[in-house]
Amino acid sequence: MRMTVFGTGYLGATHAACMAELGHEVLGVDVDEAKIERLRRGEVPFYEPGLPEILRKHVDSGRLKFTTDYAEAAEFADLHFIGVGTPQRKGEFAADTTYVEDVVARLSPLLTRDAVLVGKSTVPVGTAVRLQGIADWHVRSGVRAEVVWNPEFLREGFAVKDTLTPDRIVIGLPGGEQEQSLARELVDEAYAPILESDPCPVIVTDLATSELVKVSANAFLATKISFINAVSEVCEAAGADVTVLADAIGMDPRIGRRFLGAGLGFGGGCLPKDIRAFMARAGELGADEAMTFLREVDSINMRRRERMVDLTVEACGGTLIGKTVAVLGAAFKPNSDDVRDSPALNVAGMLSLKGAQTVVFDPQALDNARALFPTLGYAESALQACDGADVVLVATEWAEFVELDPAAVAEVARGRILLDGRNCMPGDTWREAGWTYRALGRGVPVRAGSGTPARAGLVTA
Numbered sequence: 290m291r292m293t294v295f296g297t298g299y300l301g302a303t304h305a306a307c308m309a310e311l312g313h314e315v316l317g318v319d320v321d322e323a324k325i326e327r328l329r330r331g332e333v334p335f336y337e338p339g340l341p342e343i344l345r346k347h348v349d350s351g352r353l354k355f356t357t358d359y360a361e362a363a364e365f366a367d368l369h370f371i372g373v374g375t376p377q378r379k380g381e382f383a384a385d386t387t388y389v390e391d392v393v394a395r396l397s398p399l400l401t402r403d404a405v406l407v408g409k410s411t412v413p414v415g416t417a418v419r420l421q422g423i424a425d426w427h428v429r430s431g432v433r434a435e436v437v438w439n440p441e442f443l444r445e446g447f448a449v450k451d452t453l454t455p456d457r458i459v460i461g462l463p464g465g466e467q468e469q470s471l472a473r474e475l476v477d478e479a480y481a482p483i484l485e486s487d488p489c490p491v492i493v494t495d496l497a498t499s500e501l502v503k504v505s506a507n508a509f510l511a512t513k514i515s516f517i518n519a520v521s522e523v524c525e526a527a528g529a530d531v532t533v534l535a536d537a538i539g540m541d542p543r544i545g546r547r548f549l550g551a552g553l554g555f556g557g558g559c560l561p562k563d564i565r566a567f568m569a570r571a572g573e574l575g576a577d578e579a580m581t582f583l584r585e586v587d588s589i590n591m592r593r594r595e596r597m598v599d600l601t602v603e604a605c606g607g608t609l610i611g612k613t614v615a616v617l618g619a620a621f622k623p624n625s626d627d628v629r630d631s632p633a634l635n636v637a638g639m640l641s642l643k644g645a646q647t648v649v650f651d652p653q654a655l656d657n658a659r660a661l662f663p664t665l666g667y668a669e670s671a672l673q674a675c676d677g678a679d680v681v682l683v684a685t686e687w688a689e690f691v692e693l694d695p696a697a698v699a700e701v702a703r704g705r706i707l708l709d710g711r712n713c714m715p716g717d718t719w720r721e722a723g724w725t726y727r728a729l730g731r732g733v734p735v736r737a738g739s740g741t742p743a744r745a746g747l748v749t750a
């Protein structure tokens with residue numbers, strides 16, 4: 290079948306290419322001419338493992354096309370996915386929904402026959418109903434544009450797999466589960482190849498529930514990460530080890546080990562802005578008290594970045610003036626080049642403000658990092674970043690950092706201090722090689738009679 294996808298960023302380009310992979314004819318639409326030009330050439334304008342291969346395959350076969358022309362898109366198909374950005378509004382917690390509104394306001398008057406607009410962007414509850422109003426206002430007489438919601442749960446770094454083999458598909462329809470409409474028919478047809486090859490649960494519900502499922506999922510994941518990071522603060526103070534603790538509580542299937550990775554906390558273009566937007570929307574709905582705990586989730590998360598900076602200052606003997614810090618990692622997580630709200634870059638920026646000479650390396654995110662933080666120092670390899678460093682700080686758990694040879698780093702670095710912001714490094718190996726290894730959330734064990742626990746996060750040689 291034919292479909293369009295509005296927005297060709299991390300979500301939209303992946304969705305478009307994966308829909309083509311499922312056998313559909315897809316037209317990707319964006320307002321960014323330069324991005325569309327690259328996509329037309331079969332290039333993915335960001336790093337996402339596995340995406341370049343399928344995108345190029347379907348651009349070459351002609352099944353996947355790109356345009357900036359809304360009129361062409363309106364004519365191309367009756368099913369239109371919307372995956373444009375919904376960033377945090379400047380100076381506020383609320384989400385900026387102007388991009389989704391823009392798509393609906395511009396597309397609706399161009400429709401010459403009934404069509405279905407399927408929102409995939411993450412939006413505040415109530416947005417779909419508002420967009421239906423915008424569509425009704427703009428659409429030509431005799432034409433119906435139905436707005437439905439189909440939130441996306443893909444993770445960057447696993448975007449192709451998550452799209453082609455999702456855990457579940459959630460579909461929000463104005464009439465809920467009972468609705469039989471063109472929207473139901475077209476969305477079912479779009480996902481039929483997934484359900485035939487590798488079935489997953491499909492939850493058909495009302496619009497509000499579908500919108501809330503998405504932000505609730507992200508709020509839960511953020512809460513789980515902040516829970517373990519709050520516990521890690523106590524671990525540091527008590528001389529306990531948060532990684533062992535996480536393993537132990539994670540063995541209870543009711544808890545589960547995933548998303549109990551303590552360290553620098555969550556960043557990226559989703560979790561931070563989505564919990565803030567959720568709080569803002571709950572407030573607008575008069576349910577603000579229900580979500581106030583998310584404020585704590587947010588502040589625990591932001592505290593980890595400050596704690597990392599304090600630990601670095603401590604490791605440097607109380608001041609960063611005249612010190613060089615190698616920051617390994619710039620992306621908000623490994624296997625991505627995304628630096629939106631990146632804990633790694635935030636820490637690098639704070640270290641630099643405190644007087645450190647900061648040299649950042651990331652295998653994929655250097656260009657994005659340079660564009661956002663042009664004044665930081667950058668290196669072309671991990672070893673180059675460590676050259677002359679007093680401290681080596683791992684801020685994103687890329688496999689190549691985990692596999693670094695302590696002897697090779699020792700040959701170029703000035704100091705012998707490794708700070709592990711992600712609890713990902715083989716600390717024993719580094720200690721055996723003569724390094725002082727310090728990790729967030731892992732205190733020094735206290736033995737009977739030894740008095741107060743050693744303060745904060747130090748597993749020293």
Ligand SMILES: NC(=O)c1ccc[n+]([C@@H]2O[C@H](COP(=O)([O-])OP(=O)(O)OC[C@H]3O[C@@H](n4cnc5c(N)ncnc54)[C@H](O)[C@@H]3O)[C@@H](O)[C@H]2O)c1
Nearest residue numbers: 296297298299300319320321373374375388391410411441
């Ligand atoms: N990135 C993810 O992993 C992910 C996963 C699930 C949900 N989401 C949600 O998906 C949405 C998009 O996120 P993203 O990370 O892909 O953002 P992004 O910034 O990478 O991409 C957004 C794209 O929309 C385009 N755009 C803006 N206005 C437009 C318009 N009027 N018409 C056509 N294109 C327009 C932009 O040029 C940009 O290319 C957000 O709501 C986000 O919360 C993202």
Ligand SMILES: O=c1ccn([C@@H]2O[C@H](COP(=O)(O)OP(=O)(O)O[C@H]3O[C@H](CO)[C@@H](O)[C@H](O)[C@H]3O)[C@@H](O)[C@H]2O)c(=O)[nH]1
Nearest residue numbers: 441442443444445514548549550554555556557559621622
């Ligand atoms: O145990 C953990 C797991 C993750 N993180 C951090 O949390 C952030 C988010 O990680 P992840 O959720 O894997 O990345 P995203 O690609 O942002 O995906 C989230 O946000 C998307 C956009 O809404 C959703 O679609 C996904 O389901 C949801 O996992 C990153 O900074 C990670 O480093 C931790 O600190 N500890």
